[in-house]
Amino acid sequence: MSKIIYQCLIFLLCxxxxxxxxxxxxxxxxxxxxxxxxxxxxxxxxKVSGQIVIPANMQNQNGGSKGKDHFILSDEGVNLGDAFQKMEAKLSRKGFYGLRKVFFIGEELARRGISKELDNVTRGSEVSIRTDVFVVKGDTAINVLNVSNPLEKPSAIAALKEHQQIGGRGSTVFLDFLNAANSDGLRPTIPLIEITETQTGENSDKKESIVQVAGLGIFNKELKMVGMLNQTENQDLLWILGYLPKHTLSTPLRDGNATLQLHHLSSKIKPVIEKSNHITFKVELSGEGTLFENNTLLNPEKKSDLKEFEKAFNELAKKQVLSTIKKVQSESGQDIFGFGEVIHRKDPRKWKDLKDDWDQYFTQADVKVTTKIKINNIGITGPSVLNKNGGS
Amino acid sequence: MGTLFVKVVLWMFKKSKTKKNSKEMIKSLPKPDLKSEYLFSDLELNEQLLKELFQNCSDIVFRAIQENNKTKILLIYIDGLIDTKSLEADVIKPILYDGLPNGITKVHSIGEVIEQKQLAISQVSHVEKVQDLVDGILKANVGILVDGESKAILASLQGYEKRGVEEPQTEVTIRGPRDGFTESLRTNTALLRRRVRSSRLKMETFSVGELSQTDLVITYIDGIAPTGLLEELRDRISRIQIDGLLGSEFLEEFIEDAPYSPFPQIQNTERPDILIGNLLEGRVAIIVDNSPFALIIPMTFWSGFHAVEDYYERFMYTTFIRFIRFNLILISLYLPSIYVALTTYHPKLIPTTLLISIAAAREGVPFPALIEALIMEFMFEGLREAGIRLPKAVGSAVSIVGALVIGQAAVQAGIVSAPMVIVVATTGIASFAIPRYNFGLAFRMLRFIMLILAGCFGLYGIIIGFIALTIHLVNLRSYGVPYFTPVSPLNYQELKDTIIRAPRWSLHIRPTFISEGDKTRIPKGQKPRPPKGEPRE
Structure with missing residues (x-):
């Protein structure tokens, strides 16, 4: 008996x-x-391009880095697979895509439509679905890859970090995009990024390129980019979608102005469908905030003055959000707010009638926005330091 | 190649078949058969017989005395094992100077008179057989033979050189007693008796070893130690046939349950307080003469991971330290293999920036991560091994060479990467944190197996190794007690002294799997509290 076990063991060891x-x-x-x-x-x-790390130059044990931390590789092909195949010939090492955190789409390609290009990105098992995606506003993707960031060592991470920093969706963008592309009541969006310049030296002509998050690209059902939103509008959208972790509002008030930083943001959408299939959406937004700056004579320590602050911010938010929705309805006519999904969830039968002409219904729908903004922290000073005598 | 391999395998099997009969080898050693022989009544014959037996034994002393010019008395003892001063004062002087008292009328023998009237010695016994006399003399007694009598007196006059009670080297505490076992059995039993002043602390003496005749003592507390275990232990000890038992370590290999397990199933300790603590839990201990290490049976996984200090520090700190220690055990076993598996098979699981810095450090390293890890671990174990044997004065040289060669030069030369040095160093530190040395050895050894599994199969291999290890540990038994108790089989009450240590007043019962009889150890309701009423002025 033990002989057999020994034989098996030796065999297994071999x-x-x-x-x-x-x-x-x-x-x-x-x-x-x-x-x-x-x-x-x-x-x-x-045309596919990639940013590849040069590990030897990343090492900063003996003082600063020796050179560029990455290089760019690109090639063309009929599709992604073809282009990648051609690029392999330029690489001395096996490509490792498991850590690819972000990909960029040139504006031209985005407008042409990306439905045929995304299969490869989702099919391979080694590519993570937790990816940030950007459409490059007014430029090509390869140019963005070439821009290096002074803070982040692998500069591709810079775009992702910026995005998370300002309260965007970060690494869930691609997943959200795929979800939206497969649903009827929500149109996909991809954040925009653009290359701007920043003055580095004393002379105004000594400038360095830097990437900046620049709003949102709106896609239609065929995954073609049909419209753009700016950064403020983007934040309004994220607030309605419930993704926004923080928000900053600045409003003129009396003879000065004030800024509020919001957190604990949430939203509620209530559809009211009439017999004639005319739909009214009631959007309820709420948030709590910290008074960040107060350049008025008002004293937030007083209850009546605090109410005035809240009222001003509420009105501002309401106006902003409403104008964003109206802009989307009139310009691109794509339901990026997920209003359709709300109806889908609430009244699935009704949704069956509506979904085929949803773009039509969406553009014609009425929207009412109510906001509930509360200031629960006024900072450590009451009235503005410079206006001590103030307060009405 | 293939046929050669088959041949080698066949040769190995053949070899295992031809067992040599070790029993016969011991039996064939020359030894006079004296078991049945009795002493002569004639002293000269006895002397002749003993001198023949102790031929060429230069340490045996034959001292003949003539009492009152009449009766011949012969003292036989081993020089060096006997307290010579005491022998002179308490045996020889009374016989030589006082002589036999005249007042005695009824005596059966002169020997009896000597024993009763003239030997100022506490432990005295009679023997009639030659073998018993020889054994007695070899065990540091003085044999006293009187002419005309077929009886001998054995007087215990042990007085050999022995080490004093010192602080144990292997189990050091910050708080707690500083005495440790010595090589002398009697000193050790005395240390135990001082701690438990109860007749329930039993000490059974056995003698093992055909030639060495080593004394060993099984000690336990009557009514707490399980009788089944004791019987099994006595049985296992009585089965041992060995020429010489040179220490408790020899015994351990004869009486453990699973000789092929990497884990020790018998705990050893140098500290009497640990031993008593274990006896009070219902365990049984064996102390072997000439060995400062006592054995404790049965051992569990958790006792391997408890340190002396745990019971001398407050429970909160102990719990915290045990938590850290447990993690360090896991690190010492798995860290290098996880590093190898992640970097070679699953780089996706490493955070981007960490991955890039590891990749940067690995740039230019010629070997795969597995080989790199094996080289480093090998060197580390080698350094440790070298450091143990070297005399203290040279010992520091090893650490310098190790730190310079392994730590710095290897990295600068690009033979190993810096993260690997960190991993191996962390593993080394972690393995030093395991309080029981022989328990840590098991993990040190298994680490290499894990490393190879990780290098061949990635995380999958580590999981396979983990499962195999867990199955083995759960299956392992030490004298019928599951190695993993009380975690598996689970016992909530006893979990209070495993990874955590609950306060002492809440450790109410003895381990159920180990002890017998009354399980209550500390009655309930002893939680201290501040006095009731108004605070005193």
């Missing part, structure tokens, strides 16, 4: 050692692909 080719790949045999860029190529093709 298996362990003699098979030789394990599917292991060492880290220094892989090219770490941090970001991809997709642009329009020649003849309806696609």
């Amino acid at each position: 298996l362990l050692v003699l098979v030789g080719c394990w599917d292991r790949t060492e880290l220094n045999e892989q090219a770490i692909w941090l970001a991809s860029g997709f642009d329009v190529g020649k003849e309806d093709g696609l």
